[in-house]
Amino acid sequence: MRTKTLIRKELVEQWRTRRLWVLCAVFVFFGLLAPITAKLTPDLLRWLAETTPGVVFQLPPPSAADVVSQYIKNLAQSLPLVVLLVAMGAVSGEKERGTLPMVLAKPISRGAFLGAKFLGLALALALALGLCMVSAYYYSLLLFNGPEPGGFVLMNLLAGLYLLVVLALAFLASTLAASTVMAGVLAFGLWALLLILGALPRIGRASPTALLSWAGRLGVGLPGEGEWLALGVSVAILGAALVGAWLHFRRQEL
Amino acid sequence: MAGLAIECRGLTKRYGAVMALDGLNLEVPRRVVFGFLGPNGAGKTTTMKILVGLIAPTAGEARIAGRLVSREDPTVRRSVGYLPEEPAFYGWMTPREYLAFVGGLVGLSGPEARRRADELLELVDLREAARRRIGGFSRGMRQRLGIAQALVGRPEVLLLDEPSSALDPLGRRDVLALIDRLAEETTVFMSTHILADVERVCQQVAIIAQGRLLAQAGKEDLRQRYAAPVFEIETAAEAPGLAERLCSLPWTERVVQEGNLLRLMARDASRAREELPTVLGTLGGNLVRYEQVLPTLEDVFVRLLEIQ
Ligand SMILES: Nc1ncnc2c1ncn2[C@@H]1O[C@H](COP(=O)(O)OP(=O)(O)OP(=O)(O)O)[C@@H](O)[C@H]1O
Ligand SMILES: [Mg+2]
Numbered sequence: 001m002r003t004k005t006l007i008r009k010e011l012v013e014q015w016r017t018r019r020l021w022v023l024c025a026v027f028v029f030f031g032l033l034a035p036i037t038a039k040l041t042p043d044l045l046r047w048l049a050e051t052t053p054g055v056v057f058q059l060p061p062p063s064a065a066d067v068v069s070q071y072i073k074n075l076a077q078s079l080p081l082v083v084l085l086v087a088m089g090a091v092s093g094e095k096e097r098g099t100l101p102m103v104l105a106k107p108i109s110r111g112a113f114l115g116a117k118f119l120g121l122a123l124a125l126a127l128a129l130g131l132c133m134v135s136a137y138y139y140s141l142l143l144f145n146g147p148e149p150g151g152f153v154l155m156n157l158l159a160g161l162y163l164l165v166v167l168a169l170a171f172l173a174s175t176l177a178a179s180t181v182m183a184g185v186l187a188f189g190l191w192a193l194l195l196i197l198g199a200l201p202r203i204g205r206a207s208p209t210a211l212l213s214w215a216g217r218l219g220v221g222l223p224g225e226g227e228w229l230a231l232g233v234s235v236a237i238l239g240a241a242l243v244g245a246w247l248h249f250r251r252q253e254l
Numbered sequence: 255m256a257g258l259a260i261e262c263r264g265l266t267k268r269y270g271a272v273m274a275l276d277g278l279n280l281e282v283p284r285r286v287v288f289g290f291l292g293p294n295g296a297g298k299t300t301t302m303k304i305l306v307g308l309i310a311p312t313a314g315e316a317r318i319a320g321r322l323v324s325r326e327d328p329t330v331r332r333s334v335g336y337l338p339e340e341p342a343f344y345g346w347m348t349p350r351e352y353l354a355f356v357g358g359l360v361g362l363s364g365p366e367a368r369r370r371a372d373e374l375l376e377l378v379d380l381r382e383a384a385r386r387r388i389g390g391f392s393r394g395m396r397q398r399l400g401i402a403q404a405l406v407g408r409p410e411v412l413l414l415d416e417p418s419s420a421l422d423p424l425g426r427r428d429v430l431a432l433i434d435r436l437a438e439e440t441t442v443f444m445s446t447h448i449l450a451d452v453e454r455v456c457q458q459v460a461i462i463a464q465g466r467l468l469a470q471a472g473k474e475d476l477r478q479r480y481a482a483p484v485f486e487i488e489t490a491a492e493a494p495g496l497a498e499r500l501c502s503l504p505w506t507e508r509v510v511q512e513g514n515l516l517r518l519m520a521r522d523a524s525r526a527r528e529e530l531p532t533v534l535g536t537l538g539g540n541l542v543r544y545e546q547v548l549p550t551l552e553d554v555f556v557r558l559l560e561i562q
Contacts, residue, residue, distance in 0.1 A: 005358025009344075016346045098342035102403060105306040105336040106359040107328045251325070253309040 003112050010120025019086060024128045026082050031132035034071035035140040038062045064147045067140045068155070068219035075159040076212045079132075080166045083125065084187045087170035090117055091249070092183040100254050110250050118171055118242060125167055129160050148221055155219035158231075162211045165234050166191055168241035175245040175252075208234040259284045259411045259441035260305065264314035267300050267465070274300040276465035277314065282458070284410075287437045289456035289473075290445040291555060297465040298445035299339055302413045306336045319410050332360070335404030335440075339415040341396055345389030349380050349399050352388060353406060360407035367406075374402040378432065394425040401432065412436065414444040418451050430455050449551045459551070461558055468558045473551070480554045482507050483523035485530060487516040488542040499533065514542075519553065 014020040042062050091114070094100050104110060133156045140146045170187035177183035198209025210230035217224045260282035267275040275297045282288045292298050303309045305316055307325040316323045319333045343352055350371050357367025375381050378398040383391070388399065397420065404412055417433065418426045426448075433442055433455050446452060452459060452473070460470040469480060489496070497511045505522040520526035527546070534541055 001361055001363070002359055005355060008358075009355055013344065013346065098338075098340060099344060101303075101306075101308055101338045102336065102341060102343075102400070103359070104308060105331060105334070105338075106356065107331040107361070107407070108359050109328045110325075251310070254303075 002108050003116055006108065006113060006116035007119055010117055011123065014120065014124055020124050020127070023082065023086055023124055024131050027079065027128035027132035028135045030074040030078055031071070031134075031136035032139050034074055034136050035067045035143050037070045038066035038140075039143050041066075062144070064140060064144045065220045067136070067144060068147050068152070069216060071136055072155065072159065072212060072216040072219060075163070075215075076209070079163060080191055083163050083166050084170045084184070084191060086124070087121055087167050088174050088184040088187045089180040090121060090171055091174040091245075092177050092180045093174075095254075096179055104254060110252075111246055114175070114246055114249050118168070118245075121167055121171065122164060125163060126160070129156060129163065147219060151218045151221050155215040158211045158215035158218065161231070161234055161238075162208050162215075165208045165238050165241075166194070168238045169194070172241040172245045175249050206230055206233050208237065257283060258317070259286075259319060260288075260443055261317040261320075262301070262314065263316075265301065265304065265311050265316055266313040267297070267304065267309065268312045273465050275304075275311070275314075278462065278465060278467055280460055280467060280470065282441065282443055282460075284441050285437070286457045287433060287442045287444065287455050289452035289459040290443060290462070291447065291449070291452060291459060291551075292445075292462040293447065293559065296462045298462065299415055300465075301462075302336070302338075302415050302443075302445065305413055306334055307331060332407060333410040335407065335409035335412045337400045337404045337412075337414045337417055341400030341403075343388045343391075343396065343399065345387060347388055348385050349375060349388055349391075349402075350384045352399065353402060356403045356406045362406075370406055374405055377405070378402045379428070394421050397421060397425070397429065401429065405436070408439070410440060412440050412442045412444075414442065416446055417444055418446060418448060426451070449555060453551055461555060463559055469554075476554055477549050477551070480558055482519040482521065482549065482553070482557065483526065484547050484549045484553060485518045485520060485526060485544060486547050487518065487534065487544040489514050489516075489537060489540045490542050491540055493537055493540055496537070503529070503533070505529070519549075519557070 039062055104113065133152070137146065137149065137152060169190040170183075173187035173190060174180070174183040177186055194208060198204050198207035204210060205227065206229045208230060210227040211234060214224075214227040214230070258281055260280065262278050262280040265275050265278040265280075266273070278297065278301060280301075290298055290301070300309070304311050305318060305323055307323055307330070310325055318330060321330045321333070323330055347355070350368075353371035353374055354364075354367040357370050358364070362370060372384075375384050378401055380395065380398060380402070383395060388396070391399070397417065401414070401417060404414070414433070418429050421429060430451060433444065436442055437455075444456070456473060458471070459473050459476055461468045469476060471479060492514055497509050497516060500506055500509050500516065500518055505520055505525040507519045507521045509519075510517045518526070523546070530544065534544055
C-alpha cells in the first residue's frame with residue numbers, strides 16, 4: 001500500500017509537471033530524426049555537389065542500415081543528456097524545496113521512498129524509449145524497407161540498458177548532492193567518465209558503451225560476438241549506483 | 255513508563271563545534287498540551303527532528319509512547335504526527351490530493367484516505383480551497399494544511415514546531431483553538447517562542463537553552479517556583495529617576511520600564527509590600543496605581559535565562 005502510494009505519486013508528478021511529456025516528445029523527435037537524416041543526407045550532398053563545380057559524389061542509395069546507424073548515434077549521444085536532465089533533480093529537487101521532512105516523518109522507510117522514485121523514472125524512460133522505437137520503426141518502413149524488426153527491438157533493449165545505467169548514475173548524483181545544479185555537474189561527470197573509459201583500448205570492451213556497438217551490430221544484422229562482459233559490468237554499475245544511493249540516503253540528515 | 259508520551263534521556267546532538275543538544279532529559283506525560291520553550295538556537299527543532307527520525311542523536315535516546323525512536327524503524331512513526339517549522343508541499347498537488355497521499359503513506363486504503371482527507375479539510379477550514387493547487391497557497395493556508403497532514407494517521411503524539419508563528423492574529427487564534435480541541439485525543443508537543451500562546455493553551459512547559467533543560471513543570475507551578483513577585487507601578491507622567499531609585503533598594507531584583515509603566519521584580523515580597531508605599535509617596539499626584547500582579551511566563555522565561 002505504502003510503496004504503491006509512493007510510486008503513484010512519482011508517476012502523477014511526472015505527468016502533471018509535464019516532465020513525462022517532454023521526455024517522450026524529445027525521444028520521439030530523435031527517433032524520427034534518424035530515418036529523416038538517413039533519407040536527406042545523400043540528397044543534401046548531391047545538391048552540394050551540383051552547386052559546387054568540379055565535385056562529384058558517388059553515393060550508394062540510402063538504406064535501412066543508414067537509419068539504424070543514425071538511430072544508434074542519437075541514442076548514444078543526445079538521449080543520455082536528456083536522461084541526465086530529467087533524473088538529476090529527482091532527489092536533490094525535493095531536498096531544495098524542503099518537501100522531504102514531512103514525507104519521511106511518515107511510517108515509510110527511506111529505501112521504499114528511494115526505490116519508488118527510481119522505479120518511476122525507469123518506467124518513464126521505458127515508455128519514452130518504447131515510443132521512440134515504434135515511431136522510428138514505422139517511419140523507416142515508410143521511407144525505406146525498414147530495419148529487420150527482431151534485431152531492431154534487441155538493439156533498443158541493449159541501448160535501453162545503457163540509458164538505464166546513465167539514469168542510475170544521475171540518480172546517485174541527485175542523492176549525493178545538496179542542490180540540483182551540483183547533482184547535474186556530478187551526473188555529467190560520471191557519464192563523461194563512462195565515455196572516457198569506453199574509449200580506452202582494452203577497458204572499453206567492458207564498459208557500458210560497448211553495449212551500443214553491440215546494439216548497432218544487432219540492428220543491422222551483422223554477425224559478431226555479444227559483449228557479454230559489458231552487459232555484466234553494466235548491470236553491476238546499475239546495482240552499485242542504486243545501493244550507493246540507498247546507503248547514503250539512509251543516513252542522510254534532513 | 256507506559257504513561258509517558260515522550261521521553262528523552264541524555265539526548266545529545268553535535269554539529270562540529272556546535273552543541274545543538276547537550277544531554278537533554280525530558281518527560282512529557284500523555285494527554286497534555288506541552289509547551290517547549292527556548293530562545294533561538296536552543297535546540298527545539300533539533301529535538302523534534304530526532305523524535306521523528308529525520309536526524310540521529312550523537313548520544314542518548316528518545317522514546318515515543320514507550321518505543322525507542324530510530325531512523326531505521328519506520329513503525330515507531332505510526333504514533334507520531336509532525337509539523338515542521340517550514341512545511342513544504344508538492345506545489346502541483348491539491349490539498350485533498352496531498353492529504354490522500356499522506357493517507358496512503360500511513361497505511362489507509364484509497365477510499366479511507368480520501369474520506370480522511372475530506373474530514374481534515376473541514377477541520378482546518380480548507381474546504382473551499384480543496385481543489386486549488388497548493389502552489390498558490392498563502393503562508394497561513396500552508397500552516398493549516400501542515401497541521402492537517404500531521405493528523406491523518408490519528409497519531410498518539412503530535413509534534414508541532416512553531417505552529418502559530420507567521421500567522422496573523424486571527425489565524426493564530428484559530429490554530430490555538432484547534433490545538434485545544436486536539437488535546438482531547440492526543441498529546442500535543444509544541445515549540446514556540448510566543449509566550450502568550452503558551453499561556454493560552456499549554457498545561458505543562460519545559461524551557462530549554464543551549465541544548466539543556468532549564469525547567470519543566472506545570473504552567474502555574476513554574477510561575478510560583480521561578481518567577482519573582484512582580485509589582486506594577488503606573489504614573490500619569492514619566493517620573494524621572496524613579497526606576498533608578500527603585501533599583502537601588504536592597505529588596506529589588508530588577509525593574510523594567512515601558513513608558514509610564516514600571517514592572518518591579520522583588521527579591522523579598524513582604525518587604526516590598528511594606529516599603530514600596532513610602533517610596534511611591536514621594537510621587538504625589540503623579541502616581542496612578544500600584545499593585546502586586548501575577549508573574550507572567552515571560553517573567554519566568556527571562557529570569558531563567560538570566561540566571562543561566
Ligand atoms: N544542520 C545543521 N548544521 C549545523 N548546525 C546546526 C544545524 N542544525 C542546527 N544547528 C545548530 O544547532 C543549534 C540548535 O538549532 P535548532 O534549530 O534546534 O534551534 P531552535 O531552538 O529550533 O531555534 P529557533 O527558535 O530559531 O527555531 C543552533 O545553534 C543551530 O545553529
Ligand atoms: Mg526551530
